[in-house]
Amino acid sequence: MILTVCPNPAIDTFAYLPKIKLGKSNRIVRIQEFPGGKGIHVALAIKELEGEVELxxxxxxSAGEWIKSSCADFGLKVSGLDVKGNSRKCFTFITDEENSDHTEILEPGPKLAQDDFQSFKAHFKRSLAKANIVxxxxxxxxxxxxxxxxxxVRLANEQHVKVFLDCTGVQLENAxxxxxxxxxxxxxEYQETIKTLGAEALExxxxxxxxxGKEGLDLRYRQEFISAKLTLDDVISTVGSxxxxxxxxxxxxxxxxxxxDVAKFGVACGAANCLREDLGMLYKSDVGRLLEQVEFKN
Known part of the structure; x- marks a missing residue:
């Protein structure tokens, strides 16, 4: 079983409007909301691939309850810690203006009380008993x-569970x-990490x-190296790829x-996310088709 951890989940909100006028009223014409946060995207993708996963x-x-409920609607097993405050919303504003970049506004989310992390850590430790990867x-x-x-990470290592990370900054430096x-x-992120910690930190x-990006994936796995990419003709959204x-x-x-095959699944899943409007999600049928289109570079 793969245990996925999303410490700071969100409601990812796509807000469509003709243009953004600073200092004036702006009327949103359409909104789409999705359960968000990096760990949630990971869990939903694994579930769609029919892997065994817990989030x-x-x-x-109320925002946290909506996110949990939405994830459960996808068939995800969801657990964790309920705290005071409200889970965050992450807004992406999309305009009709030519060459307009997506504009993001991110809420801070809840603040953990002194004992909250210890409670979360205890729950995580219990959940590890069923996992072979976190x-x-x-x-x-x-x-x-x-x-x-x-x-x-230390708790997972004590229970001989493999740890896969996707984080940055001081959390990564300590991990x-x-x-x-x-x-x-x-x-x-790679360049910043080796600048701060040195290449030996990743050895x-x-x-x-x-x-x-478009150049694809460079993968080092068990002292083997491989580069892979996949070119798409049409990209709807790269958010969550x-x-x-x-x-x-x-x-x-x-x-x-x-x-x-590890590289093929990584690249195909990242590309599959780009083919649909659903934010940070993929479809197994797209992945199956794209697996055969992955190219390997020398």
Whole structure:
């Protein structure tokens, strides 16, 4: 079973409007809402691939209840900690203006009380008993200790559960003090990590996935190296593609696939997310078709 951890879930909100006029009233013409947060995207993708998965998160208020309910509607097993406050909303504003970039406004989410993290950690430890891989993704709520991710990694290592990370900043810096099986970084995150910690900090990571946008995936897995990419003619949205790629990697590793198939699942899952308007989600049928289109580079 793959245990996915989403410390700071969100309601991802796409808001469509003709243009954004600063200092004036702006009328939204259409809204779409999706359960969000990197760990949730990972869990939903693994579930769609028919992998065994459980989602653990920190949930707050009516927004947290909506996110949990939406995930359960997809058939996900959901657990974790309920705290005071309200889970965040992440708004992406989309306009009709030519060459307009998506504009994001992100709420902070709840603040953990002093004992909240210890309760979450205890729940995580109990959930580990059923897992052979744990994937920890995304940011942490306000009030979380700076070594929150590191503490979870240490617990997983004590129970001999492989840990796959997709996080950055101080949480990643501290987590890398422990044994980390897998890590997904984009190119800028990778450069920042080796600038801060040195390349030696990543030497013991068994599965290191470096994504480079249209250039695809560079994967080091058990001392083997491979590069893979997939070119799409039409892209609807890339939001959540990195998370779906992480899901594909974890799914393939859980199935004990060889490096070529691990790379294929990662790239195909990341690409499948781009084909639908559903934010941060993929369809198994798309993945199956795209697997045969993955190209390997020398």
């Amino acid at each position: 653990v998160g920190v949930w707050a208020g 994937c920890i993704s995304g940011s942490w709520p306000l009030g979380s200790p700076k070594d929150a991710c590191q503490q979870l 890398l003090k422990e044994k980390v099986f897998g890590l997904h970084l984009n190119e800028s 013991d990571v068994v599965c290191l996935a470096l994504t480079k 990195g998370d779906c790629l992480t899901a594909g990697l974890c799914y393939a590793i859980a199935k004990e696939m060889k490096i070529q």
